[in-house]
Structure formats: C-alpha cells, structure tokens
Amino acid sequence: MIFYAAHIVSRRRTPSAIIKYYIQLMTTYAMNALIVYDSQFGNTEKIAKSIAEKIGKQTKTIHVSKADSSMLKEAVMLIVGSPTQAWRATPAIRLFLEKLPDIKDISAAAFDTRFKRTRLLTGSAAHGIAKALERKGARLIVPPESFFVKDTKGPLLDGEIVRAEGWARLIMQV
C-alpha cells in the first residue's frame, strides 16, 4: 500500500527506485547547507544559485560580503565559490576563509568560474578554496570544480548551468 502511494507520488516503478527516491527526498530536506560566493559580473552567482536550487530548501546562498561564520552554527555543509581572478579566489573569499573558525564537523565543497583553458595557464580559485577549507578541518566531499565563462564578463559557456546541477546532485549523493 505504502509502495503504491509512493509510486503514485514519485512515478517511480520499482520498489528500489521508490526507496532511492525517498532517500533522495529526505537528504534534500535534511541538508542544511550554506553556499558562500563572490561574483563580480554575476556568473559565479548564477552557478551558486543553480547549485542551491538542486540541493534544496534548507540551503542558504549568501554573498561573501554578508557572510559570517556564525551562520555556520546550524550548517552541516559549506560550499564556497569564487571567480578565478589572477589565478586564485577573490580577496573577499580569501579573507572569509582566513577568518573561518575550526570547522571539523562540516562537509565542504569548492567551485570557481574561469576561462576554459589548461589550469596551468588560468589557475583555479576552487583549488585554493578547497585547500583552505581542509586546513580549517572541513571534510572535502567532492573534488574542486570549475565552470567556464566565454569572456571576462561572461556569459557562462553553454551547458554550464546543467553541469552545475549535476555537480550538486553528486554532492547530495555523498
């Protein structure tokens, strides 16, 4: 009976698909995530918001200028994103990371936006962010990820929003 109801609600056909659906639903609602981002031209912000939408209702997305570590009290996950500028994260993101307290119990992930060329040439804010998060004791749950822009002011390359949503799904499965 329960499975029948679940089938109606989720439109999943097999018991295992229904169970998977409910686990996913519960994870989404239980996950109290904080996404802190910087963005000069709006591209990193778009990625941050797409990730937040996929992770679910309990996710707070906040510009670094308004973020402070007291917001981490109830968070189980911290995601930090920045445009890559001069091969690394923006000064505001670096300062935020520097000021972070010990975040031993928190799962973390890092992303950036940058040009789609070899990382040796472009650098990557996400890699520096990931290292800083680990130094503070966070547990990195996925490798740092980059999303690509066509030009300095954007727009994002085609498909990058979909890729960000996929990355968010990966985070939820960990």
Ligand SMILES: Cc1cc2nc3c(=O)[nH]c(=O)nc-3n(C[C@H](O)[C@H](O)[C@H](O)COP(=O)(O)O)c2cc1C
């Ligand atoms: C001052 C400055 C420095 C930049 N340096 C780099 C860089 O080292 N590597 C890179 O791939 N992109 C670089 N870019 C391009 C940015 O990564 C791009 O502007 C950013 O992804 C756009 O994100 P936003 O709209 O969130 O600001 C730079 C852009 C600016 C304005």
